[in-house]
Structure formats: C-alpha cells, structure tokens
Amino acid sequence: MRRVLKEEYDVLVVGAGPGGSMASYYASKGGAKTLLVEKSQEIGEPVRCAEAVPRLEEFNIYPSEEFVRSYIKGGYLIAPNGKRIEVKGGKTEGYVVERKIFDKYLAIRSAKVGTRIAVKSRVVDLYPCEDGFKVKVLHLGEEYTVKTKIVIAADGVESSVAEMAGLRCKKNPMEVCSCAEYEMTGVKLLDNHMMEFYFGDLSPKGYAWIFPKGDAANVGLGVIDKKKKAIEYLNEFLEHPILEGRLKDATPVEFKCGGVPVGGPIERTVGDNIMVVGDAAGQVSPLTGGGIYLAMSCGSIAGEVAAKAVKKGDYSMETLLEYERRWKERFYNTLMTELKYKNILQRLGERELNIIAEVMDERLEEIDVKKIIFKVVKKAPSLLKYFGELIA
Amino acid sequence: MRVNYERCGYCGACVGVCKSMALELIENRIVIYQERCKGCKACMIVCPLKALEE
Numbered sequence: 001m002r003r004v005l006k007e008e009y010d011v012l013v014v015g016a017g018p019g020g021s022m023a024s025y026y027a028s029k030g031g032a033k034t035l036l037v038e039k040s041q042e043i044g045e046p047v048r049c050a051e052a053v054p055r056l057e058e059f060n061i062y063p064s065e066e067f068v069r070s071y072i073k074g075g076y077l078i079a080p081n082g083k084r085i086e087v088k089g090g091k092t093e094g095y096v097v098e099r100k101i102f103d104k105y106l107a108i109r110s111a112k113v114g115t116r117i118a119v120k121s122r123v124v125d126l127y128p129c130e131d132g133f134k135v136k137v138l139h140l141g142e143e144y145t146v147k148t149k150i151v152i153a154a155d156g157v158e159s160s161v162a163e164m165a166g167l168r169c170k171k172n173p174m175e176v177c178s179c180a181e182y183e184m185t186g187v188k189l190l191d192n193h194m195m196e197f198y199f200g201d202l203s204p205k206g207y208a209w210i211f212p213k214g215d216a217a218n219v220g221l222g223v224i225d226k227k228k229k230a231i232e233y234l235n236e237f238l239e240h241p242i243l244e245g246r247l248k249d250a251t252p253v254e255f256k257c258g259g260v261p262v263g264g265p266i267e268r269t270v271g272d273n274i275m276v277v278g279d280a281a282g283q284v285s286p287l288t289g290g291g292i293y294l295a296m297s298c299g300s301i302a303g304e305v306a307a308k309a310v311k312k313g314d315y316s317m318e319t320l321l322e323y324e325r326r327w328k329e330r331f332y333n334t335l336m337t338e339l340k341y342k343n344i345l346q347r348l349g350e351r352e353l354n355i356i357a358e359v360m361d362e363r364l365e366e367i368d369v370k371k372i373i374f375k376v377v378k379k380a381p382s383l384l385k386y387f388g389e390l391i392a
Numbered sequence: 393m394r395v396n397y398e399r400c401g402y403c404g405a406c407v408g409v410c411k412s413m414a415l416e417l418i419e420n421r422i423v424i425y426q427e428r429c430k431g432c433k434a435c436m437i438v439c440p441l442k443a444l445e446e
C-alpha cells in the first residue's frame with residue numbers, strides 16, 4: 001500500500017464506485033499506469049443504493065450468482081389511488097445486485113487489467129503542477145503526495161475532488177433527492193421479479209420503492225422537502241394502507257440512506273488534466289434517480305479518453321473534451337428530456353397523478369409520454385397547463 | 393452547524409451540497425470546518441435523518 005502511494009502515475013482515479021472502477025479499467029486496458037484511490041476501508045461500503053441495474057452485457061459483464069440477488073422483468077407504477085400500471089420488457093429488465101459485492105467485483109476486474117488500488121486512502125487536496133496534478137492522499141494518518149498526469153474524479157455524491165480543482169460540481173439542495181431505505185426480509189412482494197414504485201404525498205417530489213432482493217427487499221423512498229425528513233416519510237410508508245399490510249411481518253436487516261443528485265449534469269465535466277464522472281458530474285437519471293449504469297458508461301468513456309491522451313502525451317482540456325463530447329452525444333438529450341418530465345411530475349398533486357394513471361393502459365412495454373399526455377388532456381383539459389411546454 | 397453523531401448515517405449527501413467545502417466525510421464521521429461554514433443550511437435540507445443542527 002505505502003509503496004503504491006509512493007509512485008507516479010499516468011491516471012489517478014478517485015473513488016472506487018461503479019464510475020471509478022470502470023474508468024480505471026479502461027485506462028489500464030489502454031496501457032496507462034493507473035491508480036484507483038478509495039477512502040473507505042472496504043470497497044462497496046457503506047451502501048447508499050436500492051441496487052437495481054439494467055442489463056450490463058454491453059460492458060461484457062454477465063449476471064453472476066456472485067452479485068445478482070434478483071432478476072427483474074419490469075415494474076409496477078402505483079398511483080395514489082392504488083391503480084397499478086405494469087411496465088415490462090426492454091429497458092426495464094435487469095437485476096437487483098448486492099452492491100457491496102458488485103462494487104468489489106468491478107474493482108477486482110479493474111485490478112486484473114493492471115490497476116493498482118489504494119484503500120483507506122483519502123484524497124484531501126490537489127494542486128496543478130507542470131504536466132499534471134500533485135494529489136495529496138491521507139492513508140493511516142500519513143500524508144503522501146502522488147504525481148499524476150490525469151485525475152478522474154469519481155468521488156460520488158460528495159463531489160469534492162473536482163471542486164478542489166476549480167470545477168463547479170456541488171449541487172443545489174433542492175436538486176438532491178434525500179433518501180432513506182430499509183433492506184427487509186419477510187416482505188410480501190406483488191411479484192418476485194417486479195419492482196414497485198409508489199407516487200404521491202407519501203413521498204413528495206420523489207417516489208417510494210420496493211425492489212425484490214433475493215430473500216429480502218429494498219424498501220425505501222426519496223423526497224425533496226424542506227421540512228419533513230426522508231426517515232419520517234419512510235417510517236410512515238412502512239405502515240401505509242396502500243401496501244395492504246404486505247410489510248406486516250417484515251423486519252429490517254440493513255439501513256441505508258443517501259442523496260441522489262437529480263438536477264441534471266454539471267456544466268463542465270473536463271478541465272486541463274481532469275475529468276469528472278458519475279454522481280459527481282450529475283450523471284444520474286433525473287426521473288428514476290438511477291446512476292449506476294450512467295456512471296459505468298461515462299466512466300468507461302473517461303478511461304478510454306485518458307488512455308488515449310497518455311499515448312498522445314497531451315492532457316490538455318482540448319484533448320480531454322473528447323470525453324465530454326462522447327458522453328453528451330450518448331446521454332445529454334435523454335437527461336435533459338427526463339429533467340423536463342421530472343419538473344412537471346413534481347408539480348402534480350395526487351388528483352392529477354390519479355387522472356394520468358386512469359388514462360394509461362394497464363400493461364405497457366414502453367412509456368410513450370406524448371401519447372399519455374394527449375389522452376390526459378383529452379380527459380381533463382384543465383391539466384393542459386402542466387404540459388404546455390412539452391406539447392409546444 | 394453541529395452533527396448529531398447518534399443520528400448520522402454517514403451518507404455524504406450534506407457534503408455534496410456544501411459549496412463552502414466546510415464538510416468532509418471521513419469513514420463514518422462527518423467533520424465540520426466551522427471557520428468555512430456560511431450558515432446557508434443547504435446541508436440541513438438534504439440530510440435524510442435530521443442529523444444536522446444549528
């Protein structure tokens with residue numbers, strides 16, 4: 001460990017979440033000498049997640065018993081009046097994983113292609129120097145200065161590392177979903193392979209979820225609320241009549257909490273010698289709060305671009321902008337559209353949500369927003385005011 | 393700002409909204425650098441557990 005922190009690197013990745021492990025994997029694979037720095041004692045700990053991921057075959061990662069706890073066929077969207085909409089197939093398919101094991105699996109996968117890893121090692125500062133950064137790392141109370149050509153900041157929701165380098169990535173508090181969750185056993189699920197999403201006053205400006213997870217289930221919610229706390233909403237949700245007593249015999253085996261940045265991506269995700277990836281970059285679906293897939297995708301691009309830059313011997317912002325161009329090409333429009341939908345959804349009350357659910361088909365393969373809005377406005381023209389900007 | 397360590401779930405959500413860099417999460421402990429805190433309360437708003445107090 002101490003030896004690892006005494007060398008110089010081409011690429012130093014901060015944070016061994018899905019974003020950082022994928023970034024370091026592709027940087028190492030591309031021939032760059034890469035160090036992955038994680039402040040926790042154990043990679044994957046503590047978990048702040050509901051652990052649902054889409055299919056990951058495109059990364060050459062195949063579902064394994066090692067980390068998959070449940071196979072997911074789709075989800076139920078549940079309106080305040082209890083009406084269920086079933087969405088199945090396509091993009092809704094995936095798994096619920098054990099994040100502690102999944103994150104470690106991804107880190108080990110990266111180490112296998114040459115990444116060096118430092119754990120219980122916290123990045124506390126960084127300074128630009130000729131040809132890169134000097135990164136200050138604390139490990140067991142001792143300070144190390146590690147020289148690197150490129151830094152990839154994948155430090156998650158905390159978003160401090162790129163901020164130290166002058167990139168603006170701290171979020172506004174009203175754009176962070178505040179979450180609390182129990183992993184519980186003894187939950188009566190609607191279906192062992194379907195996720196459940198609950199909308200309305202039980203979880204303002206967010207939603208509550210029950211995701212199957214092997215012998216257990218993740219039961220949680222995310223809210224944006226200045227007064228009442230996520231934990232208070234969660235404790236009420238556990239006894240909510242909409243669940244018809246399905247949690248009556250359930251008991252928790254783990255508690256998790258956290259913040260999800262749902263305000264869309266940050267303005268700049270690159271600078272000279274630095275790229276920002278994952279939650280830190282706001283690469284999270286504003287509608288679902290899902291960020292694992294995006295962190296993995298954008299992390300992969302950042303790792304590839306870093307390796308290329310090292311080969312070229314040019315780590316300037318112009319070269320690294322390839323990362324920003326590529327991730328935006330793939331995800332920017334979707335993220336911005338979702339942001340628009342989210343802003344509308346957050347303004348709807350229970351009455352409006354019920355009307356929307358009423359006009360939706362009970363079984364869907366994909367959610368065609370335009371079609372739904374058309375039907376909603378036909379049924380309740382007074383709701384047009386919410387959707388004006390989408391129709392225009 | 394003060395942290396109620398009995399309530400804190402060390403999730404780091406508060407750190408992500410502190411533009412003054414007055415908060416740091418060290419393993420399972422939130423550290424507040426009081427001299428940097430501007431009292432904006434952003435951290436209090438996002439905390440899921442009411443672990444931050446004025």
Ligand SMILES: Cc1cc2nc3c(=O)[nH]c(=O)nc-3n(C[C@H](O)[C@H](O)[C@H](O)COP(=O)(O)OP(=O)(O)OC[C@H]3O[C@@H](n4cnc5c(N)ncnc54)[C@H](O)[C@@H]3O)c2cc1C
Pocket residue numbers: 014015016017018019020037038039040044048049050051052053121122123124154155156157158160161179180181220256257258259260277278279280284289290291292293295
């Ligand atoms: C309650 C909750 C439920 C969620 N449910 C889902 C879900 O079901 N599906 C989904 O796709 N997403 C979900 N998300 C979002 C998902 O967890 C994140 O989007 C994802 O983990 C982001 O990955 P990342 O690699 O960017 O960051 P992280 O996974 O947060 O990893 C960042 C890492 O950096 C480390 N680090 C931070 N600062 C430093 C430092 N200074 N030095 C060294 N290391 C540092 C941290 O310890 C951490 O290990 C949920 C989030 C929450 C809070």
Ligand code: SF4
Pocket residue numbers: 393409410411412413414415424428429430431432433434435436
């Ligand atoms: S009150 Fe504002 S400045 Fe002070 S710690 Fe909280 S977020 Fe940071």
Ligand code: SF4
Pocket residue numbers: 257395399400401402403404405406407422438439440441442443444
């Ligand atoms: S947001 Fe609240 S629970 Fe999470 S680390 Fe900060 S003080 Fe602790």
